[in-house]
Amino acid sequence: MKEYWQEIRALTMRWVLRLSREKFSMLFTLVQPMLFWLIFFGNLFQRAADMQVTQASSYISFLTAGVVVMTVLNNGLAGGVDLLFDKENGFLERLMSTPIHRTSVILSRFIFVTTITSLQVLVILAVAWLFGVQPVTGLLGVATILFIGMMFGVGLTAISMAMAFSVKSHGDFFSVLGFLSLPMIFLSSALVPLAAMPGWMGFLAQFNPMTWAIDAVRPLILQGWTEALPHVGMVIAVMVLFDALCLYGGARAFRRAIG
Amino acid sequence: MSRPVAIEVSHLGKTYEKVRAVDDLSFQVYAGEIFGLLGPNGAGKSTTLRILITLLHPTSGSATIFGMDSVKDADRVRQTIGYVPQERAIDRFLTGREHLELLANLYHLSADEASARIPQLLKLVELEQQADRPAKTYSGGMKRKLDIACGLLPDPKVLFLDEPTLGLDVQSRLRIWDHVRAMRERGITVVMTTNYLDEADQLCDRIAIIDGGRIKALGAPAELKVGLGGDLVSLTVREHDRVEMLADAVKNLPAIRAVTTTKTGLDIRVDSPEKALPAILEAANRLTCQLEFIDYHRPRLDDVFIAHTGRSIKDDVQQESQG
Numbered sequence: 001m002k003e004y005w006q007e008i009r010a011l012t013m014r015w016v017l018r019l020s021r022e023k024f025s026m027l028f029t030l031v032q033p034m035l036f037w038l039i040f041f042g043n044l045f046q047r048a049a050d051m052q053v054t055q056a057s058s059y060i061s062f063l064t065a066g067v068v069v070m071t072v073l074n075n076g077l078a079g080g081v082d083l084l085f086d087k088e089n090g091f092l093e094r095l096m097s098t099p100i101h102r103t104s105v106i107l108s109r110f111i112f113v114t115t116i117t118s119l120q121v122l123v124i125l126a127v128a129w130l131f132g133v134q135p136v137t138g139l140l141g142v143a144t145i146l147f148i149g150m151m152f153g154v155g156l157t158a159i160s161m162a163m164a165f166s167v168k169s170h171g172d173f174f175s176v177l178g179f180l181s182l183p184m185i186f187l188s189s190a191l192v193p194l195a196a197m198p199g200w201m202g203f204l205a206q207f208n209p210m211t212w213a214i215d216a217v218r219p220l221i222l223q224g225w226t227e228a229l230p231h232v233g234m235v236i237a238v239m240v241l242f243d244a245l246c247l248y249g250g251a252r253a254f255r256r257a258i259g
Numbered sequence: 260m261s262r263p264v265a266i267e268v269s270h271l272g273k274t275y276e277k278v279r280a281v282d283d284l285s286f287q288v289y290a291g292e293i294f295g296l297l298g299p300n301g302a303g304k305s306t307t308l309r310i311l312i313t314l315l316h317p318t319s320g321s322a323t324i325f326g327m328d329s330v331k332d333a334d335r336v337r338q339t340i341g342y343v344p345q346e347r348a349i350d351r352f353l354t355g356r357e358h359l360e361l362l363a364n365l366y367h368l369s370a371d372e373a374s375a376r377i378p379q380l381l382k383l384v385e386l387e388q389q390a391d392r393p394a395k396t397y398s399g400g401m402k403r404k405l406d407i408a409c410g411l412l413p414d415p416k417v418l419f420l421d422e423p424t425l426g427l428d429v430q431s432r433l434r435i436w437d438h439v440r441a442m443r444e445r446g447i448t449v450v451m452t453t454n455y456l457d458e459a460d461q462l463c464d465r466i467a468i469i470d471g472g473r474i475k476a477l478g479a480p481a482e483l484k485v486g487l488g489g490d491l492v493s494l495t496v497r498e499h500d501r502v503e504m505l506a507d508a509v510k511n512l513p514a515i516r517a518v519t520t521t522k523t524g525l526d527i528r529v530d531s532p533e534k535a536l537p538a539i540l541e542a543a544n545r546l547t548c549q550l551e552f553i554d555y556h557r558p559r560l561d562d563v564f565i566a567h568t569g570r571s572i573k574d575d576v577q578q579e580s581q582g
Contacts, residue, residue: 003367006364006367007364007365007367009364010360010361010364010365011361011365013361014350014353014357014361017352017353017357018350018352018353021352021353021393022352089347089348089349090344090345090347090348091348091349091350093309093314093342093344093348094342094344094348094409095365096314097312097313097314097337097340097342097344098337098362098365098366098413099334099335099337099338099365099366099367100365258314
């Protein structure tokens with residue numbers, strides 16, 4: 001057990017070191033686009049969005065939950081990228097030729113991605129706060145938001161790692177990634193509530209786990225515990241199922257690739 | 260001869276999606292020797308290596324390292340071996356020292372052991388000056404040295420090197436060879452893959468020539484060369500239609516061992532060149548068979564390779580790198 005922690009700590013620290021060396025590109029690619037969505041999209045659609053439809057005092061306050069979950073989505077789906085490069089340049093083989101527990105590399109990735117995502121969600125919430133969006137459920141609500149984000153993130157990261165282990169080239173990986181992320185966002189309640197969507201889009205959006213996450217995060221920010229709790233309970237159930245499926249698929253892909 | 264055996268490979272087979280990458284391979288590696296797996300790209304040598312380092316499971320047969328099975332005792336095998344993958348297996352963003360520190364944790368060394376061993380290794384591979392620079396600033400040769408330091412970090416009994424000098428300049432190659440020889444001095448058993456004949460010839464104590472997933476020849480380079488029997492005289496004949504006639508005439512001459520027809524002429528194995536050469540030339544003259552070129556040389560590993568696989572290793576390597 002002591003050895004297991006030694007491995008996981010060292011492998012997690014490697015991701016941290018890499019991040020600290022690549023800080024500019026990481027900062028710009030991961031934090032900024034999501035902030036732009038919040039700031040520009042949020043303010044741009046202030047007058048175009050009908051408050052009767054969004055049921056929120058401002059569009060940006062409506063959008064905050066969406067941007068929080070989009071951050072989780074992007075980070076999660078990109079979570080396998082570093083492993084993909086490790087696989088392609090042989091570094092993964094080097095790691096796997098050492099007497100480490102087979103799950104350590106993957107676990108270190110989960111820990112790292114979850115931590116970074118949580119920090120970014122906090123940044124999003126802080127910026128939203130500057131625009132007057134204060135989560136009505138307070139700090140406990142923020143903690144719940146982070147928890148929901150983690151649950152969703154674990155499944156997404158597992159999908160991403162499964163893809164990283166299965167694809168033939170990183171070109172394939174990035175085209176699938178690019179293909180997945182936009183429909184995931186538009187076919188969810190991130191930008192528009194389900195009720196206001198064209199029927200077919202609303203129908204499809206119900207099956208998107210992202211919708212469930214957003215529908216739980218949004219009342220935590222806008223309405224309060226009474227409205228939020230049923231959704232929070234629901235999303236936990238949905239995410240347990242989602243994560244179980246993703247982890248099962250991820251474990252299979254990993255075993256096929258590593259043996 | 261009963262030398263202690265480090266690695267025992269027995270009827271090893273590996274099939275990928277119906278392709279037999281490795282087919283019924285059996286060989287032993289003796290403790291303390293440098294053993295080379297020589298073959299063109301795609302011959303099965305990397306697959307064999309990856310089975311030995313526990314990263315692949317064989318489809319059939321088994322491999323043991325100091326008696327430990329590569330599948331059943333994988334974890335103990337991993338504690339016993341060091342591995343130097345191909346060149347780019349380096350994290351560009353980490354420094355040389357950070358690579359070693361990471362691996363020290365993965366081999367579960369204590370902080371004291373790590374801080375004693377890491378400076379020693381950096382000194383050994385002459386990377387002390389660059390130890391705290393990110394690996395992306397390293398030259399090819401420096402990356403290779405870091406690779407080797409990483410492979411030596413667990414203080415392994417067996418070190419596996421995958422194409423250790425692929426793509427290196429001549430000077431760096433010689434340096435790496437020195438390092439590999441130094442490992443043998445320290446009592447480490449070294450198993451390496453290569454598709455360079457001169458590397459196999461000069462560095463390895465024994466080699467296995469692998470082609471199409473099978474062992475074609477096994478032994479010390481000198482042994483294999485002697486085994487071919489005799490020196491080689493190659494003739495390039497101007498009129499190709501006369502080659503057969505010349506071959507028939509040469510076959511019956513004294514001091515001739517074997518005659519093979521090639522695309523452009525004849526390859527003749529001879530026992531003593533001073534007897535054979537005049538006789539061959541005389542026969543050619545008699546048959547008015549004009550010779551364009553005569554080449555005579557002692558057997559090289561090249562010839563061993565061609566004799567056992569029916570083709571030159573260089574052709575394959577060039578095709579691979581173009582494709």
